[in-house]
Amino acid sequence: MQEHEQQRHGPGGFNRRDFLKGSSAAVAATAIVTAEQEALAQKKGSAPVQGPGKVDVTLTVNGKQHKLSVEPRTTLLDALRDQLNLTGCKDDFDTTSCSGSDTIIIDGKAVYASTRLAIEVQGQQIQTVESLRNGNNIDEVLSGFVKHDAMQCGFCTPGFVMATRAFLNQKPKATLKEIQDGLGGNICRCGTYKGITACALEIVKGGA
Amino acid sequence: MAERTISWGPRASNKLIGSETTRIDGLDKASGFAKYTADMNQAGTLYARLLTCKHGHAKITRLNVDAAKKIAGVHTVYLFKNEGDECNWDGDIVAAVAAETADLAEDGVRAIEVSFEEQPHVVDEQDLEAARAAEATKEGIVDRTVGDPDKAIAEADVVHEGYYGIHTISHMCLEPHGAHCSWNDGDDGPKLIARHSTQAVSTTGKQFASKFGLDAADVRVVCNFIGGGFGSKFAADEWGWAAAQMSKDTGRPVRLMLDRATELKTPGTRPSGFANVTLAAKKDGTITAWKSHHWGTNGPQGGTIDGNQMPYVFEFENKKVEATGIKTNCGPNRAWRAPNHPQLCAITDTAMTDLAAKLKMDPVDLYKANLGQLDKVAKENGDLYRAQLDRASELMDWKKNFHAHGEGGTGAVKRGLGVALHRWGGQSVKCEAEVRLFEDGAAQVSIGSQDLGTGTRTVIAMVLAETCGLPLEKVTAKIGSSEYVYGNPSGGSITVGSVSGGTRRAALAAVWKLLDKVATKYDVDGSGLTVGDEAVWSGKKKVCSWKDACRLIGSVPITELGESPLDDGLTSKLVGGVQMADVSVDTDTGIVRINRMVAVQDCGLVINQMTAKSQVYGGLIMGIAYALSEERIMDNQTGRYINADMENYRLPRIGDIGELIVEMYQPDSEYNRGVVGLGEPPVISTGAAIANAVANATGVRVPVLPMTPKRVLDALKGGQA
Numbered sequence: 001m002q003e004h005e006q007q008r009h010g011p012g013g014f015n016r017r018d019f020l021k022g023s024s025a026a027v028a029a030t031a032i033v034t035a036e037q038e039a040l041a042q043k044k045g046s047a048p049v050q051g052p053g054k055v056d057v058t059l060t061v062n063g064k065q066h067k068l069s070v071e072p073r074t075t076l077l078d079a080l081r082d083q084l085n086l087t088g089c090k091d092d093f094d095t096t097s098c099s100g101s102d103t104i105i106i107d108g109k110a111v112y113a114s115t116r117l118a119i120e121v122q123g124q125q126i127q128t129v130e131s132l133r134n135g136n137n138i139d140e141v142l143s144g145f146v147k148h149d150a151m152q153c154g155f156c157t158p159g160f161v162m163a164t165r166a167f168l169n170q171k172p173k174a175t176l177k178e179i180q181d182g183l184g185g186n187i188c189r190c191g192t193y194k195g196i197t198a199c200a201l202e203i204v205k206g207g208a
Numbered sequence: 209m210a211e212r213t214i215s216w217g218p219r220a221s222n223k224l225i226g227s228e229t230t231r232i233d234g235l236d237k238a239s240g241f242a243k244y245t246a247d248m249n250q251a252g253t254l255y256a257r258l259l260t261c262k263h264g265h266a267k268i269t270r271l272n273v274d275a276a277k278k279i280a281g282v283h284t285v286y287l288f289k290n291e292g293d294e295c296n297w298d299g300d301i302v303a304a305v306a307a308e309t310a311d312l313a314e315d316g317v318r319a320i321e322v323s324f325e326e327q328p329h330v331v332d333e334q335d336l337e338a339a340r341a342a343e344a345t346k347e348g349i350v351d352r353t354v355g356d357p358d359k360a361i362a363e364a365d366v367v368h369e370g371y372y373g374i375h376t377i378s379h380m381c382l383e384p385h386g387a388h389c390s391w392n393d394g395d396d397g398p399k400l401i402a403r404h405s406t407q408a409v410s411t412t413g414k415q416f417a418s419k420f421g422l423d424a425a426d427v428r429v430v431c432n433f434i435g436g437g438f439g440s441k442f443a444a445d446e447w448g449w450a451a452a453q454m455s456k457d458t459g460r461p462v463r464l465m466l467d468r469a470t471e472l473k474t475p476g477t478r479p480s481g482f483a484n485v486t487l488a489a490k491k492d493g494t495i496t497a498w499k500s501h502h503w504g505t506n507g508p509q510g511g512t513i514d515g516n517q518m519p520y521v522f523e524f525e526n527k528k529v530e531a532t533g534i535k536t537n538c539g540p541n542r543a544w545r546a547p548n549h550p551q552l553c554a555i556t557d558t559a560m561t562d563l564a565a566k567l568k569m570d571p572v573d574l575y576k577a578n579l580g581q582l583d584k585v586a587k588e589n590g591d592l593y594r595a596q597l598d599r600a601s602e603l604m605d606w607k608k609n610f611h612a613h614g615e616g617g618t619g620a621v622k623r624g625l626g627v628a629l630h631r632w633g634g635q636s637v638k639c640e641a642e643v644r645l646f647e648d649g650a651a652q653v654s655i656g657s658q659d660l661g662t663g664t665r666t667v668i669a670m671v672l673a674e675t676c677g678l679p680l681e682k683v684t685a686k687i688g689s690s691e692y693v694y695g696n697p698s699g700g701s702i703t704v705g706s707v708s709g710g711t712r713r714a715a716l717a718a719v720w721k722l723l724d725k726v727a728t729k730y731d732v733d734g735s736g737l738t739v740g741d742e743a744v745w746s747g748k749k750k751v752c753s754w755k756d757a758c759r760l761i762g763s764v765p766i767t768e769l770g771e772s773p774l775d776d777g778l779t780s781k782l783v784g785g786v787q788m789a790d791v792s793v794d795t796d797t798g799i800v801r802i803n804r805m806v807a808v809q810d811c812g813l814v815i816n817q818m819t820a821k822s823q824v825y826g827g828l829i830m831g832i833a834y835a836l837s838e839e840r841i842m843d844n845q846t847g848r849y850i851n852a853d854m855e856n857y858r859l860p861r862i863g864d865i866g867e868l869i870v871e872m873y874q875p876d877s878e879y880n881r882g883v884v885g886l887g888e889p890p891v892i893s894t895g896a897a898i899a900n901a902v903a904n905a906t907g908v909r910v911p912v913l914p915m916t917p918k919r920v921l922d923a924l925k926g927g928q929a
Binding site (some may be wrong): 071073074078081082085086087088089090091092093094095096097098099101128129130132133138142143145146147149150151152153154155156157158161177179180181183184186187188189190191192193194195196197 | 230438828856
C-alpha cells in the first residue's frame with residue numbers, strides 16, 4: 001500500500017506526476033496571460049502585477065457567472081466556500097496536501113479546489129457537487145452513493161461523488177481495477193470504500 | 209403492542225426494524241447540502257488561524273502580538289499561553305488570530321513575535337532503555353500476579369516467548385476539531401451559540417457556560433453533522449473557548465478550525481504499546497500461563513495501554529502482567545475507537561497465534577481449546593465465539609485455505625491466513641427522547657444527540673415509524689442541537705442503544721395515548737388496538753386511518769418523553785466478534801496486500817442492517833490502516849511529528865482494502881436480547897488478524913504494527929538470519 005501512489009489513470013485521471021505537469025501547464029497558461037498583460041501594461045506604462053490587494057474575478061460556476069473580489073492568493077476552495085456559499089467542497093485544512101474532500105470538476109476533470117487560485121480559473125467551467133442535485137433531478141452518482149450507503153460521517157462524501165462523476169464521465173465502461181485506480185486520489189477515514197466501489201460498478205453496468 | 213408492554217415487536221412483524229434502510233440524510237450528505245461547523249457562512253464571520261510550538265519541548269521566552277494586531281483586517285488575538293509558559297509537544301497551541309479572511313489571519317500569525325528556548329525532549333516511545341536512561345518512565349503502573357506463572361511455565365509442554373507492539377496513531381478526523389461561535393444580544397434565545405464539531409451535543413454547553421459565567425441554558429450547542437470524531441471530540445476544548453472569546457471581543461461570529469497538522473498533533477492520539485510476552489501451554493493447546501511486560505506512551509501523562517485487561521478476552525489461571533509508562537513530549541491521548549482494545553488484541557492474539565504455530569496447531573483450534581478460560585466480561589456474553597469462529601471459517605473457507613506456519617508458497621509472494629477475536633460492552637446510558645404526535649398526522653422524535661456516521665437520525669426515524677405503523681418518509685427525526693432533550697455523548701458504542709430505547713419507549717407511550725382517544729371516539733376496546741399500515745386496527749378490522757386518529761389529538765400535540773436506559777429488555781450489553789484476514793506478502797518489496805477480510809459480529813437486535821454493516825466495513829478499513837500503514841512518526845532529533853499531513857500520514861485508498869465480507873451474527877437469541885452498540889468493536893481485532901496472516905504467510909512475525917514494507921523486510925532479514 002505504501003508504494004501505491006495515489007493514481008488516476010485514464011483520460012480523466014491523473015497521478016502525482018501528471019498533477020505536477022498540470023500545475024506547470026497552469027503556470028504556463030498564467031505566463032501567457034501575464035505576457036499579454038505585460039504588453040498591455042507596457043503600453044499603458046503601468047506594472048502588470050496583480051494584487052496584493054483584492055482583484056475582481058469572474059468565475060463560471062455550475063453554468064452561472066459570478067463576479068467576486070478576491071486577493072490573488074485566495075484559493076478557489078475558499079472563494080467557493082466562503083464567498084459563494086458552495087460548501088459541498090469540504091476543507092480538510094491541510095496546507096500541503098489534500099484528502100480530496102474538496103474535489104470539484106473543472107473543464108471535465110476532477111481537481112482539488114484547494115490546489116487552484118481563484119484568479120487562475122477564470123473562463124473555465126467549474127462544477128461543484130451542488131449542481132448534481134436540482135430539486136427532484138438527482139444525478140445517478142448521488143442516488144448510487146445513498147443506495148449503497150457509501151458514506152458515514154459524510155465529510156469526504158461530496159468530494160468522492162465528484163471524483164466518481166468525473167471518472168465515470170471519462171470511463172463509462174471502467175473495470176473494477178480502473179475504478180480503484182481512478183478513485184485513488186480521495187481518502188475516506190470512516191471506511192466507506194466498499195459502498196463507493198459498489199456504486200461505481202453498478203453505474204458502469206448500466207443501472208443505478 | 210396490544211398488551212401494552214414495553215418491548216420490541218415480534219421479529220417477523222417488523223416492517224423497518226432489521227431491514228436494510230438507506231440513510232434519511234444520505235442525499236444531504238452526498239450532495240454537500242449537509243452543513244458542518246466550517247460550512248456556516250454567517251454574515252460577518254471572522255476566520256481564525258493558530259500559532260503552534262514547533263519544538264518537542266520549549267519555553268516561551270518572548271511573545272508579543274502587537275504587530276499582528278496592527279495588520280489591517282486582523283481583529284483580535286487569543287493567547288493560549290504566555291511568556292514563560294512551557295510547550296510540551298510539537299503542535300502545542302500558543303495563540304489564535306482572528307481576521308476578515310483566513311489568509312489575513314495567517315498573516316497575523318506570522319507577525320507574532322515569538323521566541324522559544326528549547327528544553328530536553330523525549331519522543332521515542334518504543335526504546336524502553338532509552339526512556340529509562342532519560343528518567344522518563346513510570347515503572348510498575350501495573351504489576352499484578354495471579355496464581356504461579358513461573359511454576360506453570362516450568363511445567364508446561366510448550367513455552368512461547370515473543371515481542372509485539374503497536375504504534376501511536378492519530379484520530380485524523382477529516383473535519384478537524386473546531387467551532388463557529390456567535391453571541392446574541394437580543395432578549396430571546398441563547399446568549400452564546402456554539403456550532404461545535406462535537407460528539408457530545410448535550411454536554412459541551414455547560415463547559416462553555418462555566419467558562420463565560422453563563423447559565424447552561426444560555427448556551428446552545430449545534431452540531432447537525434460531524435466529520436469524524438472517533439472518540440476525540442467530547443470537550444468544548446480551549447479552541448472552542450477561544451472562538452467564543454474572540455467572538456465576544458469582536459462582536460462578530462468567529463470560525464476556528466484546527467489546521468491539519470495541529471489536528472494530527474494535538475487533539476488526541478491512541479496510545480502505543482510494546483510488550484515482551486511469555487505463553488505456556490499443554491500439548492492439547494490449553495494455555496496454562498501468561499506473562500507480559502508492556503510499555504508505551506500516551507503523551508506527557510506517561511501512561512500506556514490498560515494493563516488490567518491484559519491478556520485480552522482470556523483470563524488464564526496463572527498470569528503476571530507488568531506495565532511501564534513513558535512520559536513523552538508527544539501530543540496527549542484521547543479515547544480512540546475502542547480505547548485499549550485494538551492494542552491489547554494486537555499483543556494477545558498475535559502471541560496466541562505464534563503459540564499455535566509452535567504447537568503445530570490451527571489457531572482456530574487453539575481458540576476453541578481455550579474458550580473455557582474466557583475472562584469475566586467475555587464469559588458473560590456467553591459462548592458465542594465457537595459459533596462465530598465456525599461461521600467465519602466457512603466464509604473464509606479456512607479449512608481448505610489454511611496452511612502451516614510459513615508455508616505460504618515458494619515464490620516471492622507468500623499468501624497466508626490469520627484470525628483474531630474481540631469483545632466490547634456497548635450498554636445504553638442515560639438518554640432521553642421526545643416524541644410528538646400532531647393533529648395533522650405528523651410524528652416527530654427529537655434528541656440532543658449527534659450522528660458520528662452510525663446513522664443516528666435514520667435509526668430513531670426507523671424506530672418511530674415502526675412504532676407508529678408509518679412509512680419512514682412520514683416521520684421526522686431531529687438531532688444535533690442542545691435545545692432538544694438530553695442525548696448521551698457518543699462514546700463507548702452506546703448511542704444506537706440509548707437513542708433507540710428512548711425513542712421506542714416514548715413512541716409507545718404516545719401511540720397508546722392516541723389509541724385511548726380512538727377507543728373513546730369509536731367506542732372500541734383500547735387495549736386491543738394496534739397501529740400499522742398508516743391505520744389503527746382492532747384485530748384484523750380497520751378502525752380508522754392514522755390521519756383520522758391524529759385528528760382526535762386537537763391543537764395540543766401528544767408529547768411523551770422516553771428515557772434510557774431501563775431494564776425492560778429493549779437494550780442490553782456485551783458483544784463479541786471474530787475476524788479473519790487473507791493476505792499476500794511480497795517478500796522482495798515488503799508490501800502486504802489484503803486479499804480478503806471476513807468479519808462475523810454480534811450486536812443484539814440490529815435496527816438497520818445497512819448502517820450496521822457499514823460500521824463493520826469501516827472498522828475493517830480502519831483496522832487495515834493501523835495494521836499496514838498508519839502511524840505517528842516522531843523525529844528523535846527535533847522532537848517533531850514529521851508526517852502530520854494528508855500525504856505522509858498513510859491511510860488506505862479505495863484499492864487497498866481487498867474484498868470485505870461482513871456477516872452480522874443474528875440468530876433469534878440476538879434479536880431477543882435487544883439493542884447493543886456496535887461502533888467500536890469491529891476495529892479491534894482487524895490488526896491482529898492481519899498480523900497473524902502475515903506471520904502465517906511468511907513464517908516470520910513482523911512484531912510491530914503498522915507492518916510497513918520496511919518493518920516487513922527487517923523482520924524477514926532477521927527471520928532468515
